[in-house]
Amino acid sequence: MSNTNSLLTIKDLYASVEDKQIIKGLNLDIKPGEVHAIMGPNGAGKSTMGYVLSGREGYTVDSGSVTLGGQDLLDMETEDRARAGLFLAFQYPVEIPGVSNLEFLKASVDAQREARGEEAITSAEFLKEAKIACKQVDLPVSFLKRGVNEGFSGGEKKRNELMQMLLLKPKLCILDETDSGLDIDALQVVAEGVNSQRSADRSFIVVTHYQRLLDYIKPDFVHVLSGGKIVKSGDASLALELEAQGYAWLQNAPAEDELEG
Amino acid sequence: MTEQIDKALAREYEAGFVSDVESETFLPGLDEDVIRRISGMKNEPEWMLEWRLSAFREWLEMEEPEWAHVDYPKIDFQAISYYSAPKSMKDKPQSLDEVDPELLRTYEKLGIPLIEQQMLAGIAVDAVFDSVSVVTTFRDKLEEAGVIFCPISEAIKKHPDLVKKYIGSVVPKKDNYYAALNCAVFTDGSFVYIPKGTRCPMELSTYFRINEQNTGQFERTLIIADEGSHVSYLEGCTAPQRDENQLHAAVVELVALDDAEIKYSTVQNWYPGDEDGKGGIFNFVTKRGICHTNAKISWTQVETGSSVTWKYPSCILKGDNSVGEFYSVALTRGRQQADTGTKMIHLGKNTRSTIISKGISAGKSNNSYRGLVRMNPGAKGARNFTQCDSLLIGDLCGAHTFPYIESRNPSAIIEHEATTSKVSDEQMFLCRQRGLDPEKAVSMIVNGFCKEVFKELPMEFAVEAGKLLEISLEGSVG
Ligand SMILES: Nc1ncnc2c1ncn2[C@@H]1O[C@H](COP(=O)(O)OP(=O)(O)OP(=O)(O)O)[C@@H](O)[C@H]1O
């Protein structure tokens, strides 16, 4: 089933944290330009999936494979995965006191440019881009000077994650509940931000609990992750179904791939 | 993660080279005769020699202090040489052309060019090499403004009235064990006098270099800011990488007369010893300033070097409305030990002091903040604010805080805040997820932690200090 033109291919992935297996037989195939929504109950392993893909320390892969653009992702250091175009918007963004957003973002962008063999961006040029990105996520420009997430409100942190995505221009964006804790207006801002970035060579994994977000960001596929694997996949209509019925009817359902197999 | 950070922290000490200069060095040992010879080498007047000898007699009666949270082998004071100077300095070079090029190269390698054309505009430098001052730059320009900036050995001869009046006035001879020793055997350091109402037209700085083996460096600095004057002064320090410990015992005295302001910054990068704690400088320093009415003294220090640091730059807020500040970054790694902080002694009315201390501990190091805030009965309406933050990197290091508060005036207000944090897994992960390598991530997080202190440094040096931390934290990540 592995497809040569896939951007991301996850095959039979099993992964653990602190000796506890959380991801248990995950399969997922994402082509360039696609938007995949992932829903599922609390504790299903959605965030864990994001951490395993981005190579967070303490998360070990027990078996299975993951490729990004044909490259073996699991073999790469965390920072190299990022430089290869993987971006994770955190469910709970962490603060880095005293390090300004602007400084942090420029260093990130420069590190990624350097990995591509490009020159560092000039400060003036970067400031211009950063100001535009601020506007797009509706954060005042003054946030560039503040410490990374330092004292930001919950919603501001989420918008800040999105701003980072806008500036880093990744190939694969994993948005882990970027819609949680947002007010209605902010939800639209985030959705517009994502939509503006949709393109033939950029894919998204949108983790969410709310069908509402998917009214704004139209997914190509919706998956239900439960017990560490995908138990159901469908199109946008699946989200509506879940909204109406919850997850209970799926909990004991056989996994998609088992059905296919 | 700890392993990642440890690797990121493994650093090279860039200033660890030895300069090949022929020196005249006293044989190790300390007695009255050695002190007479030091005084003789400097052609000092009789009163200075007498002062040294009386300090020496006091020192003999004193005990080495043991209260600091540091642990090091007992120092054999007879095994140290108390004077070493490049031979070429003997006939007192009158201009830069006459200075041994090897000495100039040493400073150039350390990033302190002494050739006027290459010098940083706006910064005058006094370069002290082992026991002597090699060169003091921009003296003419400073003289035009009436500012005296010269080696203290020269000031003793040329400005005896000023020296006599103020030396030992802030740090008395008997103040403590190392201060008394310094009074007896000090060799060189800087002397600054800013006349009334004068704003010093340049940044002044002294660069201390230890080169010779088995010598101690006993720096003595005296800065006098006359009424309404203003000066900003910076010192830097480095030493070669050696397996033996070397002693640096300095005394710095600041006098800020009415309405004067002194800003004193230190970037201390003495050789810290190797991973296992072998070698490195013992940095036992007494720094104190006195503020008269409306005067202000601000200490800023970035301490990254030395194997053992024992240092408490302090302010005596004698005059009403005077202000004392202490901003400190102390980074320890490997087996380094630092016990540093400040004393703010409030005597006058409405005196104010601010203490911001940032301690960063990594490896197996120990980093202690020790601070005293004293409000004397006369300190009506005085205020102190202390913020004391520790950042731990890894779990083998220690951070300790020893705040002492003594208030004898009920109207005085003292605030103390303290935090301890870690470079967290989450922060490291965020940085790396955005494409930063672990080294860059650590140095960025540490720099962020120090921001409040760095912004107090003169601009040129803030960049330096940031870089210094980066070098301190730099290493190869496999
Ligand atoms: N360090 C850890 N040690 C032990 N268990 C962990 C650890 N990290 C995560 N888990 C467990 O793994 C499971 C999956 O967690 P994860 O955060 O991936 O869930 P999630 O699907 O993102 O849930 P939510 O919708 O609440 O965000 C949970 O049961 C969680 O308690």
Ligand SMILES: [Mg+2]
């Ligand atoms: Mg989650």
